[in-house]
Amino acid sequence: MTSWYTRFVSQLLFPLHERLKRHSTYRLLPALEKSQWLSPQQLEQLQQDKLQSFIRQVVADVPYYQQLFKQLGLSAADIQSVADLAKLPLLDKTLIRSHSKQLFSNRPYRFSRGSTGGSSGQPLTFYMDQHRVSHDVAAKLRATRWWGVDIGDPEAVIWGAPIELGKQSRLKSWRDKLFRSVLMPALTLTPELIAGQLQQLQQQKPAMVFGYPSVIYQLCLAAKRQQIKLESLGVKVVFVTSEMLYPHERNIISQSFQCPIANGYGARDAGFIAHECPAGSMHISAEDIIVELLDDDGQPVAAGQSGEIVVTHLATPGFPFIRYRTGDMAQLALQPCSCGRGLPVLANVQGRRRDFLVTTAGDQLHSWGVVYLLRDVSAIEKFKVIQHQATAIELLVVSEQPLSPDTQTDIRRQFQRLLGADMAISITRVTDIPAAANGKYCYVENKLVS
Structure with a gap:
């Protein structure tokens, strides 16, 4: 049963927070919670309509794509479907770095600066308008609610990225306290840090834990060695993201907390792409995210075959991501999910090409x-x-x-x-x-x- 404080945060405090930031998150969320139950065919039509509108806006407002379409002899009307995206070249980090100024829309959007962690080399700096942020937050909130938890429930965020750790101003610290979210730094896992995090978890008793699977896995192993019973905390779900989730990590984490594990797939640059539902499927946020899976020659692969994940984010009019190469590999599921959602299913997310040996x-x-x-x-x-x-x-x-x-x-x-x-x-x-x-x-x- 949802506590009164969670309802206060999720229904009043966080919506106010988003409104003050000029985000349309809570206008979008009801639509997403409804559209997830559309049939695959209805979702494809919704996605296609959004794609056409998005391309028209980008070609009208973004210098890089104005020039690109002119060079290719194309107009916005030539991109009517997902298949038509193949008429456009792929976008990668090198292109974004070299054409960053031309990728800004001529419209006066409010931008926030983003950066990737640089795990595959040089970090990428990019920009997000308020539309993209709102859509990503709404998609994340929808997926969170699949598991019977919501913003305002006690949350432990076990995170190691200095991007987040460096943003913890006094104001954000107070905000996190109001939302009952505790950030636990996990950049360097020393025995002292692990002991402190386990103690903090026991004191907080979070309803949900969020973080890197490898770090949470190490915490579970340490708890087992110290005979700390994590199942007594009452955690309802552990959300993991940003790394490969290996079956042995899933098993240990699930056994330790005695709760399900929800795997999420996304990236700072590419957006909130897919999230696991309680039936075990990784549903793509298809209302705003188009996922193409391509082989080494840039050709689409059949469902059930592995290909590189290429993303078109339909809520990025201010700084567009069109056919953006993630470097990650996955498959599209052959069968729909038993949960009844029409959202397509991303199967067997295999990680980056750098995660393969030759x-x-x-x-x-x-x-x-x-x-x-x-x-x-x-x-x-x-x-x-x-x-x-x-x-x-x-x-x-x-x-x-x-x-x-x-x-x-x-x-x-x-x-x-x-x-x-x-x-x-x-x-x-x-x-x-x-x-x-x-x-x-x-x-x-x-x-x-x-």
Whole structure:
């Protein structure tokens, strides 16, 4: 049963907060909660209508696309459907950096500055108008409500990105207190920090936990070692995002809190793309997000086949994202979700191309192959696999004692079975493996991919 304070925040305080920021979040939210139950065909028509309106506005107002359409000999009328987007080139970080000024609309939008964490290289700076922010927040609120929680319920945010941590002004701290949201920094997971976070969770007893799966997983392992019963906190759902969620992480987190895990997929630049419903499907926010899955030649892949996620965000008129390459891989589900929502389902989100290793034969091996191999080595506490060359892999391990010669030999043998007999495997014992500068932790990094 929803508490009176949650109703106060969700029905009065946060809507007022959004209105003062000139966001249309609470005008959009009822429409999204209704449109999710439309049939796939009705949603496709809604998306197509929005696409046509969006393209007309962008071509009329944005210098970059005015020039691009002229060069291609196209008019806004030539983009009538999702299939017609193939007439336009892909957008990537390099293009945005080199044409940033031309990507601004001529209309006087209110912009906020955004930046990616730079986990794949140089960070990207981009800009969000109030329409895009409102749509993303509304889509997130809709997905949150799928799980029986709402803004105003006690929330623990276990986050490591310095972008957020650096924004915690006194005003925002007071706002978070009013909304009952506690930010727990998780950039460097020292034993002291983990102990402090576990203590804070026990004191707060949040209804929902939000954060990186790798960090929450480490907290659960620490709680188990210290015989802290996280299930006694009464957490209703754990929301995870920004990293690959591995099955072993899902199992441990779910068992520890005795609650479901809701995986979310999105990006600062690409938007709030998809979120998991209680039936287990990752629903795309299709009212505002068009997802294309493309092969290496830029051609659409069939449902059930893996392709790179390319996003067109229909609520970005001020600084458009059209056919934006995310670098992530996924599939479209073959079957609709049993929950009854008509929103399309993104299946098997496999992470970035940098999360794949290349065998000596030139094939791609998903990181899961080596993650599960190393996870079963009891002597290893933490690890990271780095591919520097086509025939060379570096394995960093954190362990209480040096790995025995037999253990190292067995690891090399199994790596070579997966990656090729001529793959050189170096194993280095280190004291710690810190998260990246953006706070994320990745088990595998392929430096062959830019």
